[in-house]
Amino acid sequence: MPPLRRLASGLLHTALRYASAETEEWARAMLSELDFIEGDWAALFWALGSATAIFRHSGRAGIRRFVDRMGNKGGEMNQTGKNAVGVAAGIGIGLAIAVAVISLWMLSRTYFPGFDAGRVPWRTWLLTIGVPEIVFIGFAVRLWRKRRPMAIGILLIAIMAGAHFAMHLAQHWRG
Amino acid sequence: MKLRLSPQTLKVLDAFLQSPQEWQYGYDISRTTGLKSGTLYPILMRLAERELLETSWETVEEGRPPRHLYRFTPDGVHFARKHRSLGGTLLMGGAALNEAES
Numbered sequence: 001m002p003p004l005r006r007l008a009s010g011l012l013h014t015a016l017r018y019a020s021a022e023t024e025e026w027a028r029a030m031l032s033e034l035d036f037i038e039g040d041w042a043a044l045f046w047a048l049g050s051a052t053a054i055f056r057h058s059g060r061a062g063i064r065r066f067v068d069r070m071g072n073k074g075g076e077m078n079q080t081g082k083n084a085v086g087v088a089a090g091i092g093i094g095l096a097i098a099v100a101v102i103s104l105w106m107l108s109r110t111y112f113p114g115f116d117a118g119r120v121p122w123r124t125w126l127l128t129i130g131v132p133e134i135v136f137i138g139f140a141v142r143l144w145r146k147r148r149p150m151a152i153g154i155l156l157i158a159i160m161a162g163a164h165f166a167m168h169l170a171q172h173w174r175g
Numbered sequence: 176m177k178l179r180l181s182p183q184t185l186k187v188l189d190a191f192l193q194s195p196q197e198w199q200y201g202y203d204i205s206r207t208t209g210l211k212s213g214t215l216y217p218i219l220m221r222l223a224e225r226e227l228l229e230t231s232w233e234t235v236e237e238g239r240p241p242r243h244l245y246r247f248t249p250d251g252v253h254f255a256r257k258h259r260s261l262g263g264t265l266l267m268g269g270a271a272l273n274e275a276e277s
């Protein structure tokens with residue numbers, strides 16, 4: 001079996017192992033189709049998309065079970081529950097973006113010392129607050145119509161990051 | 176029960192409507208609609224959860240895994256026919272709509 005196809009198969013077998021009970025049959029269906037796909041790259045892309053679908057569906061099923069266990073026995077999550085999950089997901093995405101940007105900034109300081117943002121304040125500000133804020137707002141605008149609670153979660157992180165920056169400036173700025 | 180009739184969902188409905196009685200494979204639907212597996216399967220799952228789609232396993236040649244098959248239920252055919260003309264308008268506008276089904 002060519003390496004790409006082996007990778008695709010391994011990916012889908014892993015996804016199948018971690019799939020929730022509700023998703024297992026579908027995961028098997030996606031895995032079985034893999035043998036009928038012509039082309040190794042096509043098989044790999046099929047596996048990547050399928051694994052994403054399996055994990056998303058399993059994640060949603062897990063959240064639904066968690067909410068049910070927390071007291072909502074009606075089966076379907078009510079609107080308040082959905083909004084709360086949306087806001088929490090938005091906060092999670094916001095934090096992930098912040099961590100990614102800070103990690104990139106730290107890596108850039110290590111690997112490109114000539115570009116040490118610490119020596120030039122505006123560069124530090126641009127990288128640590130400007131870029132994340134632009135990304136946060138971009139995401140929030142994109143999600144506002146279809147997933148408003150998630151957009152609100154991201155905006156909360158944007159506001160917290162902005163407030164943190166303002167406090168930092170107020171404490172350390174010497175003119 | 177809510178079903179988002181996105182342009183992608185409408186493509187899937189159209190693909191099934193072309194031959195509503197025939198079983199279809201996931202990979203074939205993906206090729207017909209141009210949808211990637213990560214988009215197609217969540218749609219199939221939602222349709223099956225709402226009992227608009229029925230699923231079955233088919234055994235093929237020896238040494239190959241059984242394949243999952245899909246086709247509309249009578250409710251699915253009715254639902255798709257009801258929304259097909261509306262779907263054409265939606266596809267042109269690229270919009271999505273939430274349809275409440277009881």
